Amino acid sequence: MKKLLALTLFVLSSTAIRANIILPAIFGDHMVLQQKSDVTIWGWAKPNEKIKIVGSWDRSKEYTLTVNNQSAWSLVIQTPSAGGPYELTVQGYNTIQINDVLIGEVWLGSGQSNMEWTPQSRIDNAEEERAKANYPELRFFTVQVLAADKPQQQLIGHWVVCTPETMNNSSAIMYFFGQELYEKLKVPVGLINSSWGGTPIEIWMPDYCVTGDKVLREGATLVKPAPWGPNEPGRAYNSMIHPLIPFKIKGALWYQGEANTSNANNYARSLNTLISSWRSLWGYEFPFYFAQIAPYGGYGTDNVDGARVRDQQRRVLDITDHTGMAVLSDIGDLKNIHPGNKKDAGKRLAFWALHDDYGFTNIPYSGPLYQSFEVKKDKVIVHFNHAEGGLMAKDSELREFEILDDNGEWVATPAKINGAVVEIDVKGKSFKGIRFGYHNDSNPNLFNKAGLPASCFEVLMK
Numbered sequence: 001m002k003k004l005l006a007l008t009l010f011v012l013s014s015t016a017i018r019a020n021i022i023l024p025a026i027f028g029d030h031m032v033l034q035q036k037s038d039v040t041i042w043g044w045a046k047p048n049e050k051i052k053i054v055g056s057w058d059r060s061k062e063y064t065l066t067v068n069n070q071s072a073w074s075l076v077i078q079t080p081s082a083g084g085p086y087e088l089t090v091q092g093y094n095t096i097q098i099n100d101v102l103i104g105e106v107w108l109g110s111g112q113s114n115m116e117w118t119p120q121s122r123i124d125n126a127e128e129e130r131a132k133a134n135y136p137e138l139r140f141f142t143v144q145v146l147a148a149d150k151p152q153q154q155l156i157g158h159w160v161v162c163t164p165e166t167m168n169n170s171s172a173i174m175y176f177f178g179q180e181l182y183e184k185l186k187v188p189v190g191l192i193n194s195s196w197g198g199t200p201i202e203i204w205m206p207d208y209c210v211t212g213d214k215v216l217r218e219g220a221t222l223v224k225p226a227p228w229g230p231n232e233p234g235r236a237y238n239s240m241i242h243p244l245i246p247f248k249i250k251g252a253l254w255y256q257g258e259a260n261t262s263n264a265n266n267y268a269r270s271l272n273t274l275i276s277s278w279r280s281l282w283g284y285e286f287p288f289y290f291a292q293i294a295p296y297g298g299y300g301t302d303n304v305d306g307a308r309v310r311d312q313q314r315r316v317l318d319i320t321d322h323t324g325m326a327v328l329s330d331i332g333d334l335k336n337i338h339p340g341n342k343k344d345a346g347k348r349l350a351f352w353a354l355h356d357d358y359g360f361t362n363i364p365y366s367g368p369l370y371q372s373f374e375v376k377k378d379k380v381i382v383h384f385n386h387a388e389g390g391l392m393a394k395d396s397e398l399r400e401f402e403i404l405d406d407n408g409e410w411v412a413t414p415a416k417i418n419g420a421v422v423e424i425d426v427k428g429k430s431f432k433g434i435r436f437g438y439h440n441d442s443n444p445n446l447f448n449k450a451g452l453p454a455s456c457f458e459v460l461m462k
Contacts, residue, residue: 020044020045020046020049020071020092020093020094021043021044021045021049021051021092021093021094021095021096022043022044022045023041023043023090023096024042024043024153024154024155024243024247025154025155025156025157025158025243026141026155026157026192026243026244026247027041027043027088027098028098028158028159029098029099029100029101029159030099030100030101030102030139030159030160030161031098031101031102031139031141031159031190032101032102032103032104032105032106032139032159032188032189032190033079033088033101033102033103033104033106033190033248034079034103034104034105034106034248034249034250035079035080035081035082035103035104035105035187036079036080036081037078037079037248038076038077038078038248039076039077039078039079039248040074040075040076040246040247040248041053041063041074041075041076041088041090042072042073042074042075042246043072043073043074043090044071044072044073044153045067045071045073045092045093046067046071046092046093047067047068047069047070047071048066048067048069049066049067049092049093050064050065050066050067050092051065051066051067051073051075051090051091051092052064052089052090052091052092053075053077053088053089053090053091054088054089054091055077055079055086055087055088055089055101056086056087056088056089057080057083057084057086058080061078063075063076063077067092079103080103081103082102082103082104082105082187082188083102083103083188084100084101084102084103084104084188085099085100085101086101086102086103087099087101088101102137102139102188102190103188104137104187104188104189104190105181105185105187105188105189105190105250106189106190106192106247106248106249106250107174107177107178107181107189107190107191107192107249107250107251107252107253107353108192108194108244108249108251108252108253109171109173109174109177109191109192109193109194109195109252109253109254109255110193110194110195110204110240110241110252110253110254110256111195111204111254111255111256111291112195112196112197112198112199112255112256112257112258112259113195113197113198113258113337113338114173114255114256114258114291114293114337114338114339114342114345115171115173115174115193115195115253115254115255115256115291116171116193116195116196116197117171117172117173117197117338117342118168118169118170118171118172119167119168119172119175119342120168120169121338122338122340123172123340123341123342123343124340124341124342124343125343126168129167129343130164130167130168131164132164133162133163133164133167133168133175134162134163134164135162135178135179135182136161136162137162137187137188137189138161138162138175138178138179138182138188138189138191139159139160139161139162139188139189139190139191140159140160140162140166140167140170140171140174140175140191140193141157141158141159141160141190141191141192141193142157142169142170142171142193143155143156143157143192143193143194143195143240143244144156144157145196145229145236145240146239146240147203147229147230147235147236147238147239148235148238148239149232149234149235149238150238151206151237151238151242152238152239152242152243153243154243155239155240155243155244159190162175162178170191170193171191171193171195172342172343172346173255173291173342173345173346173349174191174193174253174346175346176342176343176344176345176346176347176350177191177253177346177347177349177350177353178191178346179346180346180347180350180351180354181350181353181354181358184350184354184358184360185358192244192247194236194240194241194244195255195256196229196236196240197228197229198226198228198229198259199229199230199231199236199256199259200220200223200231200259200260201256201257201259201260201267201270201271201274202216202220202223202231202232202233202234202270203229203230203231203232203233203234203235203236203237204236204237204241204256204274205233205234205237205270205273205274205277205278206234206237206242206277206281207232207233207234207238208234209233209234209273209274209277210233210234210273211233213269213273215266215269216266216269216270216273219263219265219266219270220233220263222262222263223259223260223262223263224262226259241278242281245281245282246281246282246283249282249286250286250287250357251286251287251288251289251353251357252278252286252287252288252289253288253289253290253291253349254271254288254289254290254291255290255291255293255345256290256293257292257293257309257310257313258293258296258306258309258337260309261299261300261305261306261308261309262300262305264305264306264308264309264312265308265312266312267308267309267312267313268312268313268315268316268319271290271312271313271316271320272316272319272320275288275316275320275323276320285321285322286322287322287323287324287352287353287356287357288320288322288323288324289323289324289325289326289349289352289353290313290316290323290324290325290326291325291326291328291345291348291349292310292313292314292325292326292327292328292329292455293306293309293310293313293328294328294329294331294332294333294339295307295310295329295332295334295437295439295440295441295442295443296332296333296334296335296336296337296440296441297334297335297440297441298335298337298440299440300440303439303440303441304438304439304440305440306440307437307438307439307440307442307456307458310329310437310455310456311438311455311456311457311458313325314369314370314455314456314457317369322356324349324352324353324356324365324366325352325455326345326348326349326351326352327348327366327367327452327453327454327455328344328345328348328453329437329442329443329444329453329454329455329456330394330444330445330447330453331344331345334441334443348365348452351363351364351365351366352365352366364448364450364451364452365452366385366386366452367386367447367448367450367452367453367454367455368384368385368386368387368391368446368447368448368452368453368454368455369384369385369386369454369455369457370384370385370436370455370457370459371383371384371385373434373459375426378425378426378427379423379424379425379426379427380403380423380424380426380431380434381421381422381423382421382422382423382424382434382436383420383421384420384421384422384448384454386448386452387420387421387448388420388448388449389448389449389450390417390419390420390448390449391417391419391420391421391422391446391447391448391449391454392417392446392447392448392449393445393446393447394445394447395445396445397416398415398416398417398422398445398446399412399443399444399445400436400437400438400442400443400444400445400446401413401414401415401422401424401434401435401436402434402435402436402438403424403426403429403431403433403434404431404432404433404434404435404460405429405430405431405432406430406431406432408432410435413425413426413429417446422446431461432460432461433458433459433460433461434458434459435456435457435458435459436454436456436457436458437454437455437456437457438456438457438458442456444456
């Protein structure tokens with residue numbers, strides 16, 4: 001018996017020494033891989049171990065390599081058109097078979113609580129939406145919140161199939177985005193959610209992006225520590241984004257900004273920097289679509305910090321390519337920082353993706369966005385993009401336009417729609433600027449004929 005026990009222990013220990021393939025958590029049963037792409041599979045194993053990968057969609061094609069002396073390896077494999085389920089086999093001294101793999105469209109969502117928010121936490125029509133959430137070809141991967149002061153190689157999470165139960169505990173925004181894509185494309189959709197409630201933008205990009213930029217570094221000092229999450233640059237990036245790179249994604253979604261009202265004037269610079277850093281680290285310019293934070297009366301005491309963030313978000317569209325913004329001013333909740341209407345928010349993000357990335361050019365995807373203004377006699381004429389077919393005011397006369405008078409005061413002023421432009425009467429008035437919807441608790445009513453709301457804006461005279 002002693003000899004048998006010793007032999008058993010020897011075999012087990014030898015197996016443990018030799019069985020060295022480890023995969024990141026993002027690779028697992030029920031996962032979705034991006035279709036028709038060069039997809040990187042990576043992991044760790046014993047130096048000099050021979051690795052072989054085979055996808056069941058083409059068993060005749062084997063991908064092989066020898067592990068380097070750092071025990072790290074990666075292989076680029078080619079995926080077919082959307083379909084499945086398949087198996088992906090990774091073989092070395094040990095063999096890992098990943099089952100129920102779908103090939104389709106993969107999107108990463110990130111930000112703070114409105115991206116993290118689940119149907120279980122309270123959304124409009126939660127029970128009705130949950131009951132309908134039987135989408136076997138929708139898959140969720142939720143990254144567990146975790147901070148780190150250095151970039152990590154692993155994270156915590158696993159893929160699950162969309163059911164009423166799993167949908168109830170997944171990002172509502174991501175679910176409704178994915179549902180809309182699935183209904184239009186009829187291909188599998190993988191939804192990776194890596195978000196953390198109450199966190200500022202600075203923690204979601206590499207720390208050097210903030211510390212190496214004087215403006216961002218000084219602005220970051222205005223974001224005070226909070227009990228619900230870190231505020232140090234890079235802390236969520238290190239543990240919740242870096243370990244996902246270079247998992248192939250089609251694009252990224254972002255819903256964040258509420259935690260940056262204390263340094264609102266830097267937000268366009270911050271978001272542009274985050275987008276650029278992620279694209280550089282992934283190695284390609286993927287689409288990046290973000291939700292403009294909704295009006296809410298609880299931002300600070302001056303009643304404009306939230307509007308400044310919204311306007312800064314709008315400005316990102318002009319400085320960063322292949323971006324889009326879903327305006328939520330008509331579906332917010334002035335008394336709740338977490339609006340319940342997550343369905344329209346997710347769908348509006350999907351409209352951008354469907355229009356710009358999937359060829360649905362007839363889908364209206366943006367509300368009116370400020371373009372320019374001109375002064376003609378006693379009127380300021382404001383021009384908008386995405387105003388084809390004309391503008392309209394819902395519920396009442398057009399509201400929320402203001403001019404900056406000679407005393408430096410913003411004064412509400414009458415405005416009216418004339419086709420695709422807005423005319424502001426400035427007869428007998430001198431002014432230094434114009435703005436629209438520029439309060440934390442604004443309730444603007446300017447829309448295009450597609451029923452999508454206009455973004456706030458502020459323009460000062462040069």
